[in-house]
Structures are given as C-alpha cells and as structure tokens.
Amino acid sequence: MMVKARAPRNSLTRERVVACAVTLADRDGVPALTMRALADELGVRPMAIYNHVANKEDILDALVDHVFGEVYLPVADGAWREELASRSRSLRLALGRHQWATALMETRVRPGEATLTNHEAVLDVLLSNGFSLSAAAHAYAVVDAFVYGFALQEAMLASIDLPSSAQTIRDAMDLTKFPRMAQFAGEHVMQPGYSFADSFEVGLAMVIDGAGALR
Amino acid sequence: MMVKARAPRNSLTRERVVACAVTLADRDGVPALTMRALADELGVRPMAIYNHVANKEDILDALVDHVFGEVYLPVADGAWREELASRSRSLRLALGRHQWATALMETRVRPGEATLTNHEAVLDVLLSNGFSLSAAAHAYAVVDAFVYGFALQEAMLASIDLPSSAQTIRDAMDLTKFPRMAQFAGEHVMQPGYSFADSFEVGLAMVIDGAGALR
DNA sequence: ACCTGAACACCGTTCAAGT
C-alpha cells in the first residue's frame, strides 16, 4: 500500500474521484474500494473526497453510471436489429471490463444521466421501428435480461478460469455423483477451442429474433 | 437492535448459522449481515460462530448454495421443455425471494453441494433429450443468462417500486430530454395492469424455443 | 471554498482464557 505524492490544492474534482474509483474497482475489486484507499490513490486525505461527493453511496451510483457511459448509443433511424445488437454487444463488453458492475447495479436504484440517456436511446430505437409500447417493454426487458445475465455468468466464470480449474473440479468431485458434469467438463469444456463467450451470439440472435416476432 | 436471549451451549450448528444468515439478509440486506448482528440474532457471542464456519466468506458461499437448494430439480425423463421451464421459473422465484442472491453470486466462485446438484440435473435433462454437448452448453448458458438477468432486473426494480415512483421520476426528469421514457412511463408503465413480471414468460418462451432449435 | 486531524461508532478476526 504505497502512498502517492500529495496532490496540489484544487486539483480534486468529482470526475477525478469517480475515474479513480473505477480504476481501483477494476484493479482490486469493490471490497478494496475504501474511502481511505481512494484518498491514498488520489494523493489526498480521506475527508477531502467529501467536498466533491456526498458519500460512498454517491460514488457507487456514479460508478454504475460511468459504465453506462461506455455503452454504444443506438440510433433510431438505423436498422433496429443491428442497432439493438450493437448496443447489446457494447453493454456486454462494458460489463465485462468492469466485472463489479452487475453486482453493484442490483443495489443502485438512482439511475444517472448516462444510464437514462442510454435507456432513452434504446426505447427510441424500438418505438421508432414499429414496436408498440407493450412490445417494446417486452423486447427491452428480455434482451437486457439476457445481456445482464450473460455478463453475470462471465463475471462468475472469470474469477475461476474454467478450462484450467475444470480438471481440479473434476478430480475433487465425486464423479459418480455428478456424472453429467464430469462428462461435460471432460468432453466439452476442456476441449481446445471451447469458449463460454461463444454462447453470447447464439443467445443474442434468439432474443433479437424473438423481439422481432413481437413487433 | 434488541439483544436476543442467550442460546444454550451446544445448540449452535452450521445449519442454524446459515439459516439465520439467510433470514437476516432477506430482512435487512447483506450490508446489515455482520458477524456481530448474526451472533446477536443467534443469542451468542460473535466468536462462537467461528466454531461452525470458517469465516464470513464461508457464510456467503453457504448463502448462495442455500438459494440453489430451494430450486426445483428437473427430471431427465420428463418433457425437457416443461422441465427446463419449471426449473427456470423456480430459479427466478428463489432469486426473487432472496434479492441479494444475484449480486452475491458474482463474487462466489466455490459452488456448493446444492448448486452442483442442480447444475447436474439440468445437464442431465438436456443430454438425455437429444442435445449434443455443444447444444446443451449453448442452451444452458442462454436460458440461465435470461433467468439471472431477469431476476437482476426485478431486484433493481423492487427497491424502487416502479408504478408509484414513475410519477416522481417523470416530474423530476427533463421531459424534453427523455421524451421516450416520459411517453413510456406515462402511457404504459403507469397504466393499470402493467407488470414488469409479465415479460418473464415472454422471454422464457423465446429462449426455450431457441434452445429447441439447437437440439 | 477546500483540505486536514482527531475522534466516534462500527467492522472481521486473532489470541488466550474459560467451561
């Protein structure tokens, strides 16, 4: 835990605080994101941060909004399928870059500017392309459920590194008790070329086709 | 924070600790689930808990596994579509009863007995009903992504109570900036009979039909 | 207006001591 050089007065801003918090969360995880660690990284005393954010909750809210700020904004006059797919891929990648995001979203309920802007753009794509309000509601809910859930699964798998640990799991587990998992691990997951990520496009096609059927 | 009566010696077990932790997390949320609060609820001193669990991480792992213990175990000789749908509905309900579960899952990577057992049952349903290993992998990933993601969205919405706060949001927001959201809120979400939950069956049908196409 | 130091009421967990 090395202490950074002291930052000059008036150099601290809300943006710097949030950007630094994102970096810290990416690098060390949310549990390590303490006001003290953040202050240290910013070259400032913990209480200085409170001049720019209300409290830690405020920072966590901003963290989630920051992630949405990285997500592609679909345009309403494009082909709706491709726009929806692009924004879904972009959302998945953003959630993948910031593995803490899905878990954090669950407790954050104050949506920020970037979140609302993205939400608005998606709704505009749907409503401008023949979706009724009801169809748009279903389509949006289903597509986002898939993207969030896929990102969640990838985050779960990321900390375990499936291929390399599958062998360990297979050894440790009672194979007579979980024969399907043993088969699945040995004959599929551990084979060269397997990638969980490949299922993303498969599922995305399903939910976007399904959305099209609602239109 | 009332202190419970002191529990008699030898009455503490790992099962009681975990069950109490689930109750506490349901009632007050995970942040309020501290070793001290848990001990208080159990009628014991904090350190007594450590005779039955390794540490707090161990409890959090057990919490997630407890949720999977509530999920329907599909049977392989049934109709695979109905079995998959039942276990998906059951999983969604379990995640809904324990709103903290999806967020916790992201950081827990040591799957427990109940988790593995459920995983095994789902794989068995797919592999016993004509799915190749590759098709089963895609189907499982996509269906679970949808269920996890839907539960995550419901958890997000639960803490906000959409219908009642939609008006507030609509008033507070710059309507010229988010016209689609204003329209969506006013003409759809706030209408009587609207329920986000209705999108679950719509999406479930999409992903299960999609899975069938992979078979 | 912005930053700091000391302090308060919390955490999870250790260790030695009790039964």
Place this chain on the structure above:
DNA sequence: ACCTGAACACCGTTCAAGT
C-alpha cells in the same frame, strides 16, 4: 469441544480547525 472477552487493524463519517 465449544464459547467468551479483550484486543488489533481496519471501516465510513462527524466535527472543529486550518488555509
């Protein structure tokens, strides 16, 4: 074997004080 008390190194945040 199981439980406790005191202690340690942490938390987020308050408040009064500095510049």
